[in-house]
Amino acid sequence: MPKAWKKQSDSGQRELSIELSAALVAVNDEAPKILLVRGQGDDSATHSQFGLPCGPFDPIGHRTLEEGLRTWVREQSGIHLGYTEQLYTFGDRFRDPQEREGGPRPVSVGYLALVRQTDLMSPENADWSDWYRHFPWEDWRAGAPAIVSQVIASGLRAWVETGETRIDKQRRRERVDMTFGLGGATWDNERVLERYELLYEAGLIAETVADGRSRNDDSLLQVHTLMGAALIKDHRRIMATAMGRLRGKIKYRPVIFELMPPNFTLYQLQRAVEALAGVRLHKQNFRRLVANEGLVEATGQIANQTGGRPAEFFRFRRDVVRERPVSGVRLPSRVRTNQQ
Amino acid sequence: MPKAWKKQSDSGQRELSIELSAALVAVNDEAPKILLVRGQGDDSATHSQFGLPCGPFDPIGHRTLEEGLRTWVREQSGIHLGYTEQLYTFGDRFRDPQEREGGPRPVSVGYLALVRQTDLMSPENADWSDWYRHFPWEDWRAGAPAIVSQVIASGLRAWVETGETRIDKQRRRERVDMTFGLGGATWDNERVLERYELLYEAGLIAETVADGRSRNDDSLLQVHTLMGAALIKDHRRIMATAMGRLRGKIKYRPVIFELMPPNFTLYQLQRAVEALAGVRLHKQNFRRLVANEGLVEATGQIANQTGGRPAEFFRFRRDVVRERPVSGVRLPSRVRTNQQ
DNA sequence: CCCCTTATGCTCAAAAATAGCATAAATATT
DNA sequence: AATATTTATGCTATTTTTGAGCATAAGGGG
Numbered sequence: 001m002p003k004a005w006k007k008q009s010d011s012g013q014r015e016l017s018i019e020l021s022a023a024l025v026a027v028n029d030e031a032p033k034i035l036l037v038r039g040q041g042d043d044s045a046t047h048s049q050f051g052l053p054c055g056p057f058d059p060i061g062h063r064t065l066e067e068g069l070r071t072w073v074r075e076q077s078g079i080h081l082g083y084t085e086q087l088y089t090f091g092d093r094f095r096d097p098q099e100r101e102g103g104p105r106p107v108s109v110g111y112l113a114l115v116r117q118t119d120l121m122s123p124e125n126a127d128w129s130d131w132y133r134h135f136p137w138e139d140w141r142a143g144a145p146a147i148v149s150q151v152i153a154s155g156l157r158a159w160v161e162t163g164e165t166r167i168d169k170q171r172r173r174e175r176v177d178m179t180f181g182l183g184g185a186t187w188d189n190e191r192v193l194e195r196y197e198l199l200y201e202a203g204l205i206a207e208t209v210a211d212g213r214s215r216n217d218d219s220l221l222q223v224h225t226l227m228g229a230a231l232i233k234d235h236r237r238i239m240a241t242a243m244g245r246l247r248g249k250i251k252y253r254p255v256i257f258e259l260m261p262p263n264f265t266l267y268q269l270q271r272a273v274e275a276l277a278g279v280r281l282h283k284q285n286f287r288r289l290v291a292n293e294g295l296v297e298a299t300g301q302i303a304n305q306t307g308g309r310p311a312e313f314f315r316f317r318r319d320v321v322r323e324r325p326v327s328g329v330r331l332p333s334r335v336r337t338n339q340q
Numbered sequence: 341m342p343k344a345w346k347k348q349s350d351s352g353q354r355e356l357s358i359e360l361s362a363a364l365v366a367v368n369d370e371a372p373k374i375l376l377v378r379g380q381g382d383d384s385a386t387h388s389q390f391g392l393p394c395g396p397f398d399p400i401g402h403r404t405l406e407e408g409l410r411t412w413v414r415e416q417s418g419i420h421l422g423y424t425e426q427l428y429t430f431g432d433r434f435r436d437p438q439e440r441e442g443g444p445r446p447v448s449v450g451y452l453a454l455v456r457q458t459d460l461m462s463p464e465n466a467d468w469s470d471w472y473r474h475f476p477w478e479d480w481r482a483g484a485p486a487i488v489s490q491v492i493a494s495g496l497r498a499w500v501e502t503g504e505t506r507i508d509k510q511r512r513r514e515r516v517d518m519t520f521g522l523g524g525a526t527w528d529n530e531r532v533l534e535r536y537e538l539l540y541e542a543g544l545i546a547e548t549v550a551d552g553r554s555r556n557d558d559s560l561l562q563v564h565t566l567m568g569a570a571l572i573k574d575h576r577r578i579m580a581t582a583m584g585r586l587r588g589k590i591k592y593r594p595v596i597f598e599l600m601p602p603n604f605t606l607y608q609l610q611r612a613v614e615a616l617a618g619v620r621l622h623k624q625n626f627r628r629l630v631a632n633e634g635l636v637e638a639t640g641q642i643a644n645q646t647g648g649r650p651a652e653f654f655r656f657r658r659d660v661v662r663e664r665p666v667s668g669v670r671l672p673s674r675v676r677t678n679q680q
Numbered sequence: 681c682c683c684c685t686t687a688t689g690c691t692c693a694a695a696a697a698t699a700g701c702a703t704a705a706a707t708a709t710t
Numbered sequence: 711a712a713t714a715t716t717t718a719t720g721c722t723a724t725t726t727t728t729g730a731g732c733a734t735a736a737g738g739g740g
Binding site for chain 3: 266284306307308310
Binding site: 016017018057059060062064065066068086088089091092105107109 | 357
């Protein structure tokens, strides 16, 4: 066995590079944002395209992976990262065609980083872009999004029909139904990545076109148009991973406060959660939950630009985290939206 | 910016290697098991030590990271992996002192793989070893383990006292209390990694000694003895990550069935969950929960070596997974254990 | 002052979790 | 054979948590 190891490691380790990428997430009132920077890579073809802040891991200069990431982000956006969490390591080739021919095999470590609203100014060459511009089907706050029922559902049904065998079609249909909550299944807001990968596989995504995959239906082109410009490399996939992870995490760890200013009203907090989760929540129950968890305490200050009765400002109780295993903002009942 | 990138990537990418490691987990009735293999690495010093199945990622020979992992596991243990999940990518230097001086900088991608009980035969050079031999403080099925109250608590208290400033001590105490559920806090069975890292930092772990860190208290030696032999590299840390992840996952995804034989009694299922979670559960409520979730269906067959009234065999309903977002085996109330 | 808005307190019913009691059906013990 | 012991399984009473909504408070604008 040591022999096989040796052989492999001698032949294999040459063409390796590790890329560090960060999905910087913030919430601006109603809108979840992600930071995109322009012109990553020395390749002139990708120079004008947008992507996540990223850069190669330098085993000599970087003490740890996370430190390397922080350095790149600081360099490319001027932002000093706070809360950071590793997402996933992708070892497939990037889907960007430029990366296809030859060149080093990229292994990409994706991170999720949370940036507080107050630190939000768009740095040079960078842009805080709305999540849902890149994933319009993920926003259910105003009910089922039109793009799902009008474009995606039919596009996926078409894809189901292109299955080879009957079994194959059956399997595709099940997968479509459960990831997109069609055919009686329920929409699970955490399956962001699964939905993205499914759309990608079905050829309904901008990247597919860039990849040179076939696209022979007009409705698909329509989807493509709705998607906005593709990001470089596999950055859209990392975004999807980040969104899914964050949606899961806010339910059982109080990370939402990493995104809030020091003082906030309960409704601001609710709107931030709704923006990330992509659903509307029942207001009274939301405040009861937050209050019962003891996550926040009143400051005594009053906000009076609310448009109605003034709201009280609250702050996060950092100390509760030390007291007991504290579960984030468990989502109370979604408010039924009468669309769809 | 592209300039900085270029500079970094030219100087940085030489000494890089990616190691793939798998924590293969199985449950044998009462005991959670993990597969250790002997003699990984061509270094003769580590040749007789045990570690997880692992090997370097070969960017030419391996199509994906996971495929590389499967290949290595197959080669080293003969096992063809089923359910597999990426855990984390570690970029710090291995803690093994052999790796310290020079040599390529290791980046290690850890995986969790679940192996069914029925496939359980110990391959040559490999050994299914009990989790709790390596983490005795994690097993609370018979109440608070003696090692926590008798050795770890005092060891950690001593470590708290070696804090420099008052603030520092305070911080250490809080961390100790919340990770080990001391001082009124509750034990969170998912914080396996945090506990391991804390013990490591406090110098209470076998690896610490191997690392050449100081150890100047007799009670610590006692802990060291209790821990069993250290594993190579950072494999104990990967194990801890795997255990924590799995404990979390069984609660919201039905992965427990990946570890069960096709047919099982409800009590066997409960014992498997208890073995992983490290706590005892309320029997009647457990079966009600499982039944209500519709995760299993009766087969009609009867087991009669139970030692009491014969139990019915059940099987996992694979189809429910497709029907709806199915939440694993939510742990019902822990049965109070009157120890501690 | 009425009407709009948002904030916040409170209630009532439904659902789920917790903790046992009780009985059935086997094996082991006397 | 009778009795104790063990495990399986059904059922219930109580408490807790959720879901949904009513009602009132407190601001601004006509």
